[in-house]
Amino acid sequence: MGKIVYRFFLLLYRTAIKLAAPFNSKARLFRDGRQKIWEQAAAVNPSQKPLLWVHCASLGEFEQGRPLIEKYRLEYPEHLILITFFSPSGYEVRKNYSGADAILYLPLDGKKNAQRFIDLIKPTLAFFIKYEFWHYYLRTLNRHKIPVLSISAIFRKDQIYFQPWGGFQRASLRFITHFFVQDRESASLLSEIGLTNVSVSGDTRFDRVFEISREARDLPEIRSFLGEKPAFIIGSAWPADLDVMIPFMNEHDLKYIIAPHEISDRFLAEIESDLEKKCIRHSRWTKAQEGEFDILIIDNVGMLAHLYQYGKFAWVGGAYGQGLHNILEAAVFGLPVFFGNKNYTKFREARDLINLGGAFAVANYVELREHYTRLEIENSYLIVKETNEQYIQSQLGATKEIITYTKELLNHDRSRS
Incomplete structure (x- = not known):
């Protein structure tokens, strides 16, 4: 049968x-x-x-x-x-x-x-x-x-x-x-x-992200865009992820880099229209505009794994929909990782890092803000950073x-x- x-x-x-x-x-x-x-x-x-x-x-x-x-x-x-x-x-x-x-x-x-x-x-x-x-x-x-x-x-x-x-x-x-x-x-x-x-x-992905972290490409334009401000990297973002992150971006004084899951012009335009802060696409930004924009939107494929090295916090998309994208690319750099609370449990690394206190599944903007506020305390942030780095090392x-x-x-x- x-x-x-x-x-x-x-x-x-x-x-x-x-x-x-x-x-x-x-x-x-x-x-x-x-x-x-x-x-x-x-x-x-x-x-x-x-x-x-x-x-x-x-x-x-x-x-x-x-x-x-x-x-x-x-x-x-x-x-x-x-x-x-x-x-x-x-x-x-x-x-x-x-x-x-x-x-x-x-x-x-x-x-x-x-x-x-x-x-x-x-x-x-x-x-x-x-x-x-x-x-x-x-x-x-x-x-x-x-x-x-x-x-x-x-x-x-x-x-x-x-x-x-x-x-x-x-x-x-x-x-x-x-x-x-x-x-x-x-x-x-x-x-x-x-x-x-x-x-x-x-999981061989741990070996892969560790290799990437050691050989991450230097991206001068990203360093120039960020300046001295801490950065929040938003990777593989879907509309449901941005529904939570955009209110946060509009209210918190950080630099942001958004790498959407889909880079169609229509989706990028929707993101731009929802943001209150000044944003620009990666393909349009020049060093002459340094300091003018708070949000950089990545409109190409292949940069995301190398962007996390410049971040202090990360949001990884997909968990409100079909499934969470790769959080290891962010965790290998020690970034606290946020993601949606709907569809992440089948990913062992997500469960592990939540249990260890290095990742946070959030239902909405209020929960995101609460976790972020606790991480603003320097000691708490450093503990999470070390936790995530050690977790990656333990899985190689x-x-x-x-x-x-x-x-x-x-x-x-x-x-x-």
Whole structure:
């Protein structure tokens, strides 16, 4: 029964994309990006070199996999690296990433598609990042005795794998060679369904944000804009986040940098119209205007992780909607982190930092103001800053552990051949 439902889901998804593509830009990118997928896949590995296949659902999963990709490249410079994305929001941003030999969309799961794709790319090893347990791909890799590592996986009791009716989905997990999970709860849940090929390695994103903090780009225009005033960085902001932050910005004498989740001209114009203080877009600001504006709106992609180094406080968006964005990019610099109180509990780092006192889930402007007022006391602020920095340090090392296992796995396979 589970297989029938899964096949029906794949058919329904494929049909929905076709119907939506003429009217929805994301669906159109999803469809058009796969039109030449088989020719592209055939060109990935014509010489049949050893190939690492890294699959990411979207951009967030790519950032989790990136430390491993770059470390693997150093360890195995003669190997090819292929990255696949399911979502356009990942592919379109990272399609020109220089750390891989090829970057493709993943063909939709299915028995024929999986067999054809794997026959073409000929992987030696596969990393599936966090989620994305596509049944036919995993089954085909398993049948060809190609090891699959699940990276930075995290599981919750309410997921289908742990329900009485989730037998088909549990079968997919059994094709995984080894799970590297983020926490002990995930390991315990897997153990309950008979999966003990598990290591609690943590989240590779900690390694990634730590690398960024050590190599953060100097942004002279940001330093010039801020001057001597403390800065509040508002990252990945959605309208609901700004509904809370804008009253705060209008009433508190700080400098502010807003990096919206969406940088369409319409959304940027809406932000500008709601602000009482003087604001300017990054693309329009010049050093000659130094001191004239209180708020800088970032109208480009790729700066956010490097902006937090200039902040004293951070708001990270998404938690009032579909899910919290990356708070680690702010926490690694010791910034107290604020976010919405609706949809953050599935993010372990958010729960951890709230418990430690380094992050604050707020319902509205009043709660934000109360937390901020307490942090204005210098001693309280310094305690939070040290707490967040120490938390990041305590979570490092997942990349090293996974690469060590990978080297042992590849050496073992080489010795058998």
